[in-house]
Amino acid sequence: MDGPAGRILRDYSYYLKVERGMSPNTVASYVSDVSEFMDVVDKSLKDIGTGDIISYFAGRSGLSGRSQARMLSAFRSFFGWAVMEGERKDNPCDGMDSPKLGLYLPEVLSVEEVERIIESVDLKSPSGPRDRALLEVLYGCGLRVSEAVGLKISNVYLQDGFVSVIGKGDKQRMVPLGEMAAEAIVRYMDVRIGPASPEYSDILFLNRFGRSLSRVSVFSMVKRQAVAAGVQKEISPHTFRHSFATHLIENGADLRVVQEMLGHESILTTEIYTHIDSSTWQSAILSHHPRRGKA
Numbered sequence: 001m002d003g004p005a006g007r008i009l010r011d012y013s014y015y016l017k018v019e020r021g022m023s024p025n026t027v028a029s030y031v032s033d034v035s036e037f038m039d040v041v042d043k044s045l046k047d048i049g050t051g052d053i054i055s056y057f058a059g060r061s062g063l064s065g066r067s068q069a070r071m072l073s074a075f076r077s078f079f080g081w082a083v084m085e086g087e088r089k090d091n092p093c094d095g096m097d098s099p100k101l102g103l104y105l106p107e108v109l110s111v112e113e114v115e116r117i118i119e120s121v122d123l124k125s126p127s128g129p130r131d132r133a134l135l136e137v138l139y140g141c142g143l144r145v146s147e148a149v150g151l152k153i154s155n156v157y158l159q160d161g162f163v164s165v166i167g168k169g170d171k172q173r174m175v176p177l178g179e180m181a182a183e184a185i186v187r188y189m190d191v192r193i194g195p196a197s198p199e200y201s202d203i204l205f206l207n208r209f210g211r212s213l214s215r216v217s218v219f220s221m222v223k224r225q226a227v228a229a230g231v232q233k234e235i236s237p238h239t240f241r242h243s244f245a246t247h248l249i250e251n252g253a254d255l256r257v258v259q260e261m262l263g264h265e266s267i268l269t270t271e272i273y274t275h276i277d278s279s280t281w282q283s284a285i286l287s288h289h290p291r292r293g294k295a
Contacts (some may be wrong), residue, residue: 005038008045008087015081023168025146033074045082050092072096107233109243114139117222120229126208129191131221133184134205134213137163138222138240140181142248142262144168145237149213151204153189158182167263175261 009031016027038045040059041052053075057068076093083091109117118139121132137148147165155164161177177185185204195201196210205213215237222237233239241262248258 005045008082009035009038011085012078012081016077021169023170029070030074030077033071034078037071037075045087048079048092050096053092053096107235107239107242108246109231109233109235109239111247113229113231113233114240114243116229117225117231120225123187127221129184129188130205131225133181133188134218134221135225135240136178136181136184138237139244140178141165141175142241142244143175144241144263145215145218148237149205149215149218152202153204154202156185156204158186165263171263173260173263 012034013027013031016022016030017024022030037053037056040056041048043052053072057063057071063071072093076091076096079088079091079093082088118132118135121135122128123132134148137143137151138145141163143151143165144167147167150166151163156177157163158177161182162174163177165173165175167173193206193208193210195203195206200206200211203212207213207217218237222235222240226233226235245258245262248261249255
């Protein structure tokens with residue numbers, strides 16, 4: 001977007017990155033949502049009203065409630081910033097309620113399905129050892145795909161059984177490294193392609209050109225291996241993280257420990273994330289209830 005609108009979006013992007021400290025992915029998402037909205041509405045910033053936002057959502061009836069909530073959050077942030085900058089006198093999102101969201105439960109793989117997908121990787125292919133190690137890390141450490149592709153060799157402590165991860169908000173956390181993942185990393189390092197330039201020398205997972213893997217390429221690899229393994233579920237790299245957390249909780253791991261490992265700021269996020277059925281919680285609570293057996 002060029003002209004005054006382009007300048008405004010660039011300034012808004014700078015505000016999100018520098019003053020709000022948002023992650024690059026969140027900044028890109030907010031700016032993209034606002035840019036698309038501005039293109040469709042085709043009005044000056046000062047002339048946009050609440051009705052324009054309502055009409056915009058009405059014209060996109062296929063959006064899920066979650067997508068609508070995300071976009072409304074972006075619009076509210078953008079127009080709030082515009083008021084602070086003196087570009088507008090009011091925020092047209094004031095008074096607009098976010099859509100009610102149901103519990104979002106991503107697809108969960110069974111342990112057997114995870115093993116089938118990982119074992120479906122052909123270790124004799126050029127990318128096989130890398131893909132096997134990447135899948136082991138995605139599942140065995142519960143990493144976000146952005147954390148996995150950005151993982152540095154210097155942050156992998158094989159002897160100690162940990163990896164140091166830079167997560168959302170540039171926050172660092174230590175994550176236990178399982179034996180299977182550690183072994184896969186060792187096998188991959190034996191055949192790892194040379195980096196294209198010094199800037200990639202410390203990046204663990206490289207593409208065939210010696211550069212960092214993209215999130216899109218990881219997504220494609222996961223889909224390909226799911227098909228090879230005969231897994232019919234609709235999955236993504238994120239599915240491994242969610243499945244790992246679910247399996248930990250089902251096997252008795254403490255929710256607070258899982259929260260720390262996943263890098264969630266709120267325990268409520270972890271509770272939704274882990275997809276534990278009510279009977280598991282009921283059994284765990286009643287078996288430890290202080291009034292148990294008093295009747």
